[in-house]
Amino acid sequence: MTSATSVTSPAFEDRDGVVWLDGAFVPWRDARLHVLSHGLHYGGAVFEGLRVYGGRPFRLTDHSRRLAASARELGYELPFDVAALDEATTEVVRRQGVGDGYVRPVAWRGSDHISVSGAGVSVHVAVAAWEWPHVFSAEAKERGIRLGTSRWRRPAPDTAPVRAKAASLYALCTLARDAAERDGYDDALLLDFRGRLAEATGANLFLVIDGALHTPPPDTFLDGITRRTVMDLAREAGLAVSERPMEPGELARAEEVFLTGTAYEVQPVRAVDGREFGVGKVTRALAEAYARRVREAPPS
Ligand SMILES: Cc1ncc(COP(=O)(O)O)c(C=O)c1O
Structure with missing residues (x-):
């Protein structure tokens, strides 16, 4: 852990x-x-x-x-x-x-x-x-965290207020997170009700495939403010950003995986279930750009 x-x-x-x-x-x-x-x-x-x-x-x-x-x-x-x-x-x-x-x-x-x-x-x-300076340790920032796919899924938009940061939805996140930790992971990866990639228990998900960023559209989960900031930073750095429905099988094509969230910031993922990823240069560059952006004076 x-x-x-x-x-x-x-x-x-x-x-x-x-x-x-x-x-x-x-x-x-x-x-x-x-x-x-x-x-x-x-x-x-x-x-x-x-x-x-x-x-x-x-x-x-x-x-x-x-x-x-x-x-x-x-x-x-x-x-x-x-x-x-x-x-x-x-x-x-x-x-x-x-x-x-x-x-x-x-x-x-x-x-x-x-x-x-x-x-x-x-x-x-x-x-x-x-x-509260950090959520994950410096070691976790450096080496990445390990996710386990949860049996809990993000609900359909007509069965729960999925776009709200609603306490009731965190019942799922707590169940998923506790089970993941019991199984020796740091956090859980939740799929959505269709079985597509969704997010972690307190952060959004990004995959780097062929050097470009790919992230699922926030139609069953929170559209993170960090997610938006990181997408802007990626575009400013000249990276292609694709927001599209993604199947879990696409993890096999990913060179890098990371999470974004207010508390997690840009958090590298080193493994999902048994599959290992490197903490690569795209993740590191975005983590550094994010660390700079949060301390810049806001535009007046
Ligand atoms: C379930 C969930 N998804 C995504 C996020 C990321 O949102 P934000 O970047 O606005 O913090 C959070 C954190 O607030 C969260 O709890």
């Missing part, structure tokens, strides 16, 4: 600082919700994950917009607009003194009633931030 720690200490509920909750900064340990919250029972929560580099959240407004869009997919509107979410995040990062870290905005329906119906239930939003 090359992955980083999976258990953090101290527990997340027992930390210092503040959390932004429904428009106010509250002491970290007081940022609680009731056990009879609708979001907990009926899986309506949506969330985001952003990274902070040198004190600055990367692509902040894109993440705030996606949180609002995810909530809409789940049938509710956030009580704060995108500008207010941006401001809350910026201020949480500042107050927490985060240099290189992570931000977790989350929204859920509250405890007004317990019934499947979501109509009229209050909506709550929180943003928390903490220092």
Whole structure:
């Protein structure tokens, strides 16, 4: 196993600082919700994950917009607009003194009633931030991680809100990830309901074939913000980028495989099931370009 720690200490509920909750900064340990919250029972929560580099959240407004869009997919509107979410995040990062870290905005329906119906239930939003330099170890970045194909599949778009960053969809990711780790892999590769290549449990998938990038279209999974950034970087570097449906058999033709995600950044994959890949020059060049891009000042 090359992955980083999976258990953090101290527990997340027992930390210092503040959390932004429904428009106010509250002491970290007081940022609680009731056990009879609708979001907990009926899986309506949506969330985001952003990274902070040198004190600055990367692509902040894109993440705030996606949180609002995810909530809409789940049938509710956030009580704060995108500008207010941006401001809350910026201020949480500042107050927490985060240099290189992570931000977790989350929204859920509250405890007004317990019934499947979501109509009229209050909506709550929180943003928390903490220092968190790396997900995978330096060794994993260098050598790549190992994926095992999961028996769980990404659902069809008419059976789940597949484009939302919806907490309910992460039930699959947790099942897949835990099984992969039990089997000695670092992460799971999920196929979609048609048996095509989809993504990992928290990151999108790219194959390098004949020196060009190939990635499946995000029609059953999250269209990652990192994925978009990496596709832009590849095109800027003169690489061909093909977004197309892909069968698992295409892994046999891949020279390199890597994952992209806010937390994973550009993460090389050294093996899928029994098949080994090198960590090649395309992956390394894109990882370096991404590491530069996240620390560049945003265009004014
Ligand atoms: C299931 C899943 N797919 C893909 C991604 C990549 O998305 P992004 O690059 O926006 O972080 C994530 C991470 O947020 C994820 O959890």
